[in-house]
Amino acid sequence: MGHDAMLNAGDIARLADVGRAAVSNWRRRYDDFPQPVGGTAASPLFSLPEVEDWLRRNGKSYEMSLGDRVWQRLRAAGDDLRLGDLVGCAGAFLLYLRREPDGWKAIARSPEPAKRLHQAAATATADLPVPVDWGLIDARLYRLIADLAAENGPLAAFELLCERYVEAHSRRLSVTRADIAEQVARLARLEASATGDTGTVFDPACGVGALLLPFAGARVLGQESGETSALLTAVRLLLRDARAKVVAGDSLRLDGFPGLRADIVVCDPPFNERAWGYEELTGDPRWEYGLPPRGESELAWVQHCLAHARPGGLVAILMPAAAASRRPGKRIRGNLLRAGALRAVVTLSAGGPDLWLLRRPEAGERPPSLVLMMDATDSLSTVEAAWRAFQADPESEPPGTAQAVRIIDLLDDEVDLSPARHRPLRPEEDPALGFGAVEDRFRAAVAALPEALPGIASLAEARDLPSTTVGELVRAGLVTIQQGPPRMPPDTGDLPVLTAADLATGGGPSGRTSRDQDLVLLEAGDVVATNTTAETAARTVAEGGAVLGPQLHLYRVDRERMDPDFLAGYLRYAGTSGATRAYSGASRVDARRVRIPRLSLSEQQAYGRAFRELLALEDRLRETAALGETLIRLGFDGLVGGRLRPNR
Numbered sequence: 001m002g003h004d005a006m007l008n009a010g011d012i013a014r015l016a017d018v019g020r021a022a023v024s025n026w027r028r029r030y031d032d033f034p035q036p037v038g039g040t041a042a043s044p045l046f047s048l049p050e051v052e053d054w055l056r057r058n059g060k061s062y063e064m065s066l067g068d069r070v071w072q073r074l075r076a077a078g079d080d081l082r083l084g085d086l087v088g089c090a091g092a093f094l095l096y097l098r099r100e101p102d103g104w105k106a107i108a109r110s111p112e113p114a115k116r117l118h119q120a121a122a123t124a125t126a127d128l129p130v131p132v133d134w135g136l137i138d139a140r141l142y143r144l145i146a147d148l149a150a151e152n153g154p155l156a157a158f159e160l161l162c163e164r165y166v167e168a169h170s171r172r173l174s175v176t177r178a179d180i181a182e183q184v185a186r187l188a189r190l191e192a193s194a195t196g197d198t199g200t201v202f203d204p205a206c207g208v209g210a211l212l213l214p215f216a217g218a219r220v221l222g223q224e225s226g227e228t229s230a231l232l233t234a235v236r237l238l239l240r241d242a243r244a245k246v247v248a249g250d251s252l253r254l255d256g257f258p259g260l261r262a263d264i265v266v267c268d269p270p271f272n273e274r275a276w277g278y279e280e281l282t283g284d285p286r287w288e289y290g291l292p293p294r295g296e297s298e299l300a301w302v303q304h305c306l307a308h309a310r311p312g313g314l315v316a317i318l319m320p321a322a323a324a325s326r327r328p329g330k331r332i333r334g335n336l337l338r339a340g341a342l343r344a345v346v347t348l349s350a351g352g353p354d355l356w357l358l359r360r361p362e363a364g365e366r367p368p369s370l371v372l373m374m375d376a377t378d379s380l381s382t383v384e385a386a387w388r389a390f391q392a393d394p395e396s397e398p399p400g401t402a403q404a405v406r407i408i409d410l411l412d413d414e415v416d417l418s419p420a421r422h423r424p425l426r427p428e429e430d431p432a433l434g435f436g437a438v439e440d441r442f443r444a445a446v447a448a449l450p451e452a453l454p455g456i457a458s459l460a461e462a463r464d465l466p467s468t469t470v471g472e473l474v475r476a477g478l479v480t481i482q483q484g485p486p487r488m489p490p491d492t493g494d495l496p497v498l499t500a501a502d503l504a505t506g507g508g509p510s511g512r513t514s515r516d517q518d519l520v521l522l523e524a525g526d527v528v529a530t531n532t533t534a535e536t537a538a539r540t541v542a543e544g545g546a547v548l549g550p551q552l553h554l555y556r557v558d559r560e561r562m563d564p565d566f567l568a569g570y571l572r573y574a575g576t577s578g579a580t581r582a583y584s585g586a587s588r589v590d591a592r593r594v595r596i597p598r599l600s601l602s603e604q605q606a607y608g609r610a611f612r613e614l615l616a617l618e619d620r621l622r623e624t625a626a627l628g629e630t631l632i633r634l635g636f637d638g639l640v641g642g643r644l645r646p647n648r
Contacts, residue, residue: 005048005072006038010167012051016062021521024482030058038080042485048072067160070148073141074161080168084228085136087165090145091235092132094154096121097146098239104146114139127238129230129248155239162208162232170514173229176210176268176318177494180348180355183380184316185214187357187387188264199263202308204251205301209233211266216240223247223256252300253277261310267317268353269301276300289335293328302356303332306341309360321352324417333415337407340367344390346374346383347419354419357387370394371410373422374402431638438631445624452620454613465599470555470571471592479567480556481591482520484548496546498522500530503537506619509546520548527555527564529571529591538571539615540564553591563601565608570596572611 007015009023016022027033034051036044055062064072074086097104100120107116118134125132137145148157166175189198198218203211206222208229213236220242224230230248237244247256276297281287286307292300298319305315323329324345336342336358344357361367372390376383378401386402394404405422473479497511513519522528522541529538530551548554555571557564574594599607638644 005076006045007048007051007072008039008043008045008168011068011072012046014068015051015064016055016060019521020519021482021523024520025480028482029480030054032057066144066148066151067157070141070144070157071161071164073144074137075168077137077141082136083165083168084232085133087161088228088231088235089132089134089136090161091158091232091239092125092128092134093117093121093137093142093145094149094158095128095235095238096124097149098154099124108143108146114142117142127234127245129234129246130227132231158235158239162236165232166208167514173208174268174270175208178210179380179494180318180353181210182214183348183383184211184266184318184355186384187355188215188266188314188316190384190388190391200260201264201266202257202260202262203266204257204304204308205267205269206230206233206246207268209236211268212237212244213240215264215266216242216244218243220244221246221257221260221262223249223251225250250277252281252304255304257308260308261313262308263310263313265305265309265313265315265317267301267305267315269298269317271298271320273297289339289341290332292332296323296326296329296332298323299329299332302336302358306358306360309358311360311362313360315356315358315360317356317358318348318353319356321347321354321418324354324419325414327414330413330415333417334411337371337410337415338367340365342371342417343368344372344374344387345417345419346372346376348376348380348383350377355383367407368394369407370404371407371417372398372402373405373417373419374398374400375419375423376401430643431634431641432643435631435634435638435644438627438634442624442627442631445620445627449617449620449624452613452617454610454617456610465597467595467597469592470567470594470596473562473596474592478558478562482548482554482556484520484550484552484554487550495519497549498528498541498546498552499549500537500551502549503528503530503539503552505622506539506615511549513547520554522546522548522554523556525557525559525564527557527568527571529553529555529568536572538568540568540612555591561601563604563608565612566599566604567596569607569611569614570594572615 009020012023013020032054034046034054037047037050039045052062070090074090075083077086103120103124104117107113107120110116114135121134122132145157151157152160166173188201198215200219200221201212201215202221204223206212206224206229209222209232212220212222212233216237220237221244222230222233222237224233224246225248227248230246234244234246237246249256274295274297277300278292278294281300282291286303287300288306289303292303302315302317302319305317309315324333333342340361341358342356343359344355346355346357348355357372372386372394374383374386382400382402386398386400389396389398390402390404398404401423403422410417470479470481474481495513496509497513498509499511502508502510521544523544524541526541526544527538528541528548530536530553555564555567557567571591571594574591635644639646
């Protein structure tokens with residue numbers, strides 16, 4: 001490969017104990033920063049020796065932990081496509097250490113430790129789902145892994161390697177969010193609360209084991225089409241001493257557990273797969289509720305899960321939001337409702353996924369008449385209480401935003417199971433409840449507008465101030481510019497993202513992403529501006545912690561020489577005036593051409609305060625207008641619908 005080990009931006013940040021934004025800044029400011037030696041433009045890789053040399057030359061302190069040394073040696077042991085196999089091999093070795101620690105001590109002292117290890121470890125780890133290629137790792141790296149296990153324990157050592165692997169391959173791996181996995185586990189444990197025994201838990205599309213790990217104390221079974229992921233899941237469970245068996249293979253086409261009837265089935269299946277086996281599985285007995293349409297692979301997974309649940313057993317499956325309403329799947333959705341199999345649909349986050357809770361009907365039982373609908377995007381913590389209350393008494397009103405809906409009302413021409421369509425009206429949506437409250441808020445907002453006027457006075461003559469450009473300020477070291485990525489992966493992570501829409505409205509970060517890119521971390525006092533004329537905005541960030549979203553630029557100023565609100569005001573004006581477009585008709589703003597007056601810091605701060613007050617007035621006007629629109633809508637809805645009447 002030409003390099004002993006390679007690091008991404010996140011690895012460098014950990015090595016130097018700084019944020020990713022600092023690494024991005026080093027790359028831009030220092031011409032001698034090491035050039036990428038691999039990876040992609042969005043996620044480059046750098047030579048570890050070159051990075052270490054640069055850090056030493058520039059007086060940056062750093063410390064390579066034992067875990068980082070093991071990880072870097074693993075990455076250097078093969079190409080990126082084999083990284084999962086290398087991590088799996090390391091995990092199998094850690095499992096061997098857990099089971100036979102004395103065996104390794106004897107082998108490590110032998111003349112050919114690698115050869116002897118292959119023979120001994122293969123026998124001790126025969127319950128893994130796929131054979132392990134022990135030759136992927138050399139004796140020196142095995143010793144390093146053993147040292148890491150001695151320092152942290154085999155389980156913690158492997159979880160560290162798995163975490164790094166998921167970060168490195170986040171675009172290829174679909175991993176269930178930790179909060180959702182824990183939520184599913186809590187709901188499933190309610191099923192076992194009466195007996196205290198969770199019984200058998202099965203996941204037919206287990207990935208790297210996120211949904212199974214919370215059940216490590218039960219009998220745990222899993223299947224995964226990818227051999228590498230199946231191996232990682234097995235090792236993670238077995239290192240927890242779980243009674244576990246994991247099979248590698250396509251669950252729909254080649255069921256690894258025929259005849260299994262589990263107490264609990266959990267699943268986060270692949271979404272939108274058209275090549276799921278429609279042609280060869282047309283007559284499969286699992287399709288009790290109807291043959292899944294070619295484009296509805298998720299409904300095949302629902303029925304596969306139900307087929308593996310015992311009568312009365314629970315199925316908790318994550319589904320795309322569209323699966324609740326797509327027309328081709330309405331017949332199966334209707335049959336699930338008629339049979340009493342579908343018990344709840346819960347929206348966990350905006351745009352999905354939804355959590356479907358199902359029970360395999362018992363012979364002769366009377367189908368229920370109600371199904372629970374819930375939108376939990378505001379708080380996952382409310383789901384458990386609503387499900388518990390619905391189980392105890394379906395006829396009672398569940399707490400929060402949950403709603404018990406009559407099944408007969410859902411069996412129309414659409415069979416739409418979208419929770420948003422069936423949730424109870426919020427007070428601001430109900431004319432009878434909301435009109436008066438919104439009217440009071442609107443009156444208060446209008447009355448407060450005069451107080452929001454900025455402190456700005458007129459001049460008899462325009463001031464002709466000496467000026468410079470943002471580009472010159474950058475060259476002088478007063479401003480550093482960074483750019484957001486061209487696009488973000490799906491909202492699957494827990495890292496907040498400031499979007500262009502958030503910037504325009506003055507709202508907090510609404511996006512979410514994973515930590516797999518060379519992202520720009522925001523700090524309090526940073527100026528963020530759009531780089532297009534379509535939605536021009538520029539503001540100073542009050543709180544750090546989020547990352548910069550697409551189509552945004554960050555301007556970090558030297559606070560001892562420049563006021564950030566002062567810069568934000570001129571950037572905002574430049575975008576709306578169009579004076580700094582690269583050419584006539586261009587849709588992007590060339591911020592380096594923006595002219596900035598040369599003023600003392602105290603004068604800048606006075607201008608910055610006025611710009612800040614203007615933005616606050618703009619935000620208040622926008623909120624007042626939104627209240628007015630709500631008031632008008634509620635008025636029409638209430639008058640036409642008979643919930644309101646004229647009072648004068």
